[in-house]
Amino acid sequence: MINIFQWRYSFLVIPVILWLSINNAQADTTCTASMSTNTVNISNTITPANANNAEITATLNYSCTNNTESSKYVSVCLGVGNNDNGTSLNPRYLTASNNAKLGFAMTLPDGSFWGEDNDSVYQPPPFFIASNATFTDSVVIKFALLPGFGNTLAMQGVYSNDFSGNHTILTYQSTADSTPIGCETESYQQSQFPFKVQATVVNACKINATSNITLGSHPASATSFKGSNNSAIDMTCTNGAPYNIGLAPSNGNINGQGVMIDTESGTHQLPYQLFSNLTDTIWGNNGNTYDTLTNGLLDRGNGTVQLHTVYVTVPNADVKPASYSDTVTVNVNY
Structure with a gap:
């Protein structure tokens, strides 16, 4: 007698559930900056009488948030480049539609001209931020027309300079200790704070x-x-x-x-x-x-x-x- 055994095969399907948790990635520290007004209007009534000395101030506000459970020390630098095809900080130029120009400068509280190089950026001392806290501060910038650059010869029109895109730069970095740090040492992050400077020459x-x-x-x-x-x-x-x-x-x-x-x-x-x-x-x-x-x-x-x-x-x-x-x-x- 021959016994024949038949093997029956079956597959056991075991469902495997994959759990995927997606969270918004967030940097340890985030910083932003903005001018108190999108357009810094030096004056709407520039004439030969004030074309060499009209001025106004605007406040540059900046804020940093510590997104971690530990305290941080943060260093920031706020710089502004040139948007008039030049490298000079004294003067910069406001330009009209006919390419006529007004010489002006942006000045920090210590009297130095505001720019983007190491010796012209605005860099406050590093500051402390507790865990999950925010630090805010500001600096007053003076915007002034300058003598000696032919401003009194300007004709009627709107003169402006648009500091947008990469013409402004906020550089910042954070550390867990209190060692003073620079703006672009080791790992750092950047953002922009666009604004426009304007002055209007009128017939007078x-x-x-x-x-x-x-x-x-x-x-x-x-x-x-x-x-x-x-x-x-x-x-x-x-x-x-x-x-x-x-x-x-x-x-x-x-x-x-x-x-x-x-x-x-x-x-x-x-x-x-x-x-x-x-x-x-x-x-x-x-x-x-x-x-x-x-x-x-x-x-x-x-x-x-x-x-x-x-x-x-x-x-x-x-x-x-x-x-x-x-x-x-x-x-x-x-």
Whole structure:
């Protein structure tokens, strides 16, 4: 007899459950920084009068968080590079759409210029952060236009410099001991804090000084004598700014026909006429805007001092002998 045994095979399937825990990876220490305003606006009214000294301050805030159960000592460096194709910190430049420039600088509290090199970054002393705590601090930065770089010659427009991307850098690192550490020694991390610096040049005029027109002494029989002053009006206007000057005698005559009064009794009068040139073009004040003043003197600013000559004609001196004078008001419309 032959016994035949048949083996039955079966597979035991044992389910294996794989547990996968996914957590957000987080650095031991994280630091961020930001300027108190996204756009540091030095001024909306830059003119030749303040183009060399307008300034403002902004606060650069920074914060570091210790994400561990042990205390940390943290070192940070806050630097800003150049975004104007240059390497100078004094000046940097704000640029307009026509590539015109304004020289400016960013200054740290100790008076040094703020930059990105080891000797120009802002590096406060290392600070202590307890476990799972946050440290915050700030530094005040001065933004100022600078003399000596042609700022007074700037024409009307918005000038800016955008410090975005890698033009700003916050470098930081942490250690468990209190040994002072630098910004880029051993292992370190970085982040950015973008901001923009801006200034707006506007058309404006300033009368720096006026000086008297002295006609001298003349006999009572004299007729139609003239006088002038080559620097009667000393003024400065924004480069390219059109302006219109009106002259108003004290009697309010809009066509420059004034009257001088004797300085002794105040009762005798001596008429005169104001002119803007030797060809006897009447200089008056028949309008109070650039467009409505049609008998004024038209000119255009260049960012520097401009002198204007005023001519005076006395048609007849047949009056009581005395000293005569009048006050003329200068109105500049731009």
